[in-house]
Every structure is written in C-alpha cells, then in structure tokens.
Amino acid sequence: MKCRACRGPAVIDLPAHNANFCVEHFLAFCRDQVSKAITKHEMLRPDERVLVAVSGGKDSLALWDLLVDLGYQADGFVIGLGIGEYSDASTGFARAYAEQRGLTLLETSLRDDHGFDIPTAAKATRRVPCSACGLSKRHLFDRAALDGGYDAVATGHNLDDEAAVLFGNTLRWSTEYLARQRPVLPARDGFPRKIKPLIRLGEREMAAYCVLRGIDYIVEECPMAAGNKHLRYKEALNAIEAESPGSKHAFYHEFLARAVDRFADGAPAAGEDGHLGACERCGAPSTNEVCAFCLLVERTASAVPVSLGETRWARR
Ligand code: Q46
Ligand code: ZN
Ligand code: ZN
Secondary structure, three states, X not given: OEOOOOOOEOOEEEHHHOXXXXXXXXXXXXXXXXXXXXXXXOOOOOOOEXXXXXXXXXXXXXXXXXXXXXXXXXXXXXXXXXOHXXXXXXXXXXXXXXXXXXXXXXXXXXXXXXXXXXXXXXXXHOOOHHHHHHHHHHHHHXXXXXXXXXXXXXXXXXXXXXXXXXXXHHHOOOHHHHXXXXXXXXXXOOEOEEEOOOOOOOHHHHHHHHHHHOOOOOOOOOOOOOOOHHHHHHHHHXXXXXXXXOHHHHHHHHHHHHHHHHHHHHOOOOOOOOOOEEOOOOOOEEOOOXXXXXXXXXXXXXXXXXXXXXXXXXOO
16 A cells, blocks of 8 residues: 555555545645645635634644634633543543644633533433533633634534535525525624634544544543434445545535535525524524523433433433
C-alpha cells in the first residue's frame, strides 16, 4: 500500500477517495478537506474568531486542532453535562488537550452554574435525555459565543453525522429540517453563525487523525445515547458505503449542491413562526416570554437529583 502523494508506505486507505496516504500526507489531506469546506461554504474569514464546541470526543478535538493548525483564532468551550463519569472524563480530555497546546478553554457546568444535570432533566421532563441536552448545548454555546464576541460557533459534526441526519430527515420527508440542514447557519436575531467544518471527513478519518496527532479523546459513547435513532441510520449507511465507497459523500454533498434549495420554500424564516423577542429572564432570543432553556432550569430546580444509573436511559 503506497501513499498517493509520495509513494512512501501508506498508513491508511480511504476507499471513498480511492487513495492511500502516509502520515504526513494524510494530515495534509484532512487540513485540505477542512479548508475546502470552509472556503466553499464561506464559513469563516481568516481574521474571524471562532468558538469550538468541545465535547472531549475525537471530532471536536480534531476540529479544534485543525482550525488552529490552519491559522484560525479558535478557542474551545466545554459544558459539564453531569452524565456521571462519562462527563467528568470528557471534560478531562478537553482540559488536557487545551493545556498541552496552550489554548483557551471556556467552561460551564450545568449542575454548578444552572442547578441541574442531564439525567435529572430527562427524568423531570419525561423526555429522551438528548432533548434537554441538545437544548442546553445550543443555548449555552450561543450565549458563550455572543458574550465572548466570537464570530461563529464551530461544531464537530462530521460527514457520517450529517449523512445520518439527512437519512432520517429523508425517510420522513421532514421538509422543514431538510431546508435547514446546511453546513452554515448565518448569524441572525441574536444567534451567532453556526458552522460545521468537518463535513468532508468521516468518523474513521477523525479517529485516525487524533491517533496520528497524539490527541487523547474519550472513546466511549455517551451512556445516554441508547435508543438514539442516528446510530441505526449510521449502521445502514455504513453497510451501503462498504459495498459502494463514496456513497455517503455523494448522498450528503449532492443534496447540498442540488436539493437543499428546493426545500427553502417550506422553511419558516426567522421570527415568521412567532414574534422573536428577548427572554425576560436571560435575554436570549425567544418566541415566548421565557425561553426554553430558562423553562428547563425552572422545571428542574425542584427535582431531586438522580444519578445516571437511576434513569431508564443508562446503558447497562
Ligand atoms: S445529546 Fe444525547 Fe449526546 Fe447529550 S445525552 Fe449524550 S447522546 S451527550 S451528542
Ligand atoms: Zn506521503
Ligand atoms: Zn431565557
């Protein structure tokens, strides 16, 4: 197996790209893919500041590493979700990475700063944990970006993630979600710009990138992800990809090139589905007097804290 660029011994094969690479050229390939995504979708200008949503997993740490390597002013932000040891370990990996590289990591803890954690929120709201978790992350990342004067929030969603979400949205023809499934959401009405620079790289590439760059990350999946439909969609897409390399890339990127605009009519523009004002408690943009995050804080304030093992979501 020889590297496509230098003909030296290759360490990784990428069937979707019909290529093998040595360490040096694989890392260059990853940088190139991120650079292409940023330029093509006008995600970030060289002088802009970006806040990376860091989880301690391979994707967000690789993203942070790649953005810094490409010369962007990128700081990290991690949220302690309170999902047992998983959260403690995740935050630990984020801190260790930032420390080793001398980078700035902003932190908040749901339990210490907002009075609840995800297992308690899941029980109190009687909804899947990912619902309170996603809501909290969106709210806190937006707030941190605006407070810190960042131009954009970058998330580590990779090609596998985006293709799985697209698969789910297509199975149900969720036209509103299809219209919004873009790699860049422009800043509007008090929300910062959101960007996904890893859309040209898959999970396997991100894991290899971390190993080759010496980045330690949390390997375990979130213990509350059981029942998450996207895991099944990923398995289905992996089976197709194994038979037909490049399918995931074509599925998602051809959707962006040829289809996403066709759904634009079905998507309500900002504020169209209700007047967008400011939450009376925290000032965040909201269609109601009190935003969904402040309602969650209120709802969980009186809840008895539960540990991860007490919830029906924990994998055993
Ligand atoms: S949303 Fe759900 Fe993740 Fe939150 S509860 Fe875990 S699996 S961490 S990306
Ligand atoms: Zn090479
Ligand atoms: Zn609020």
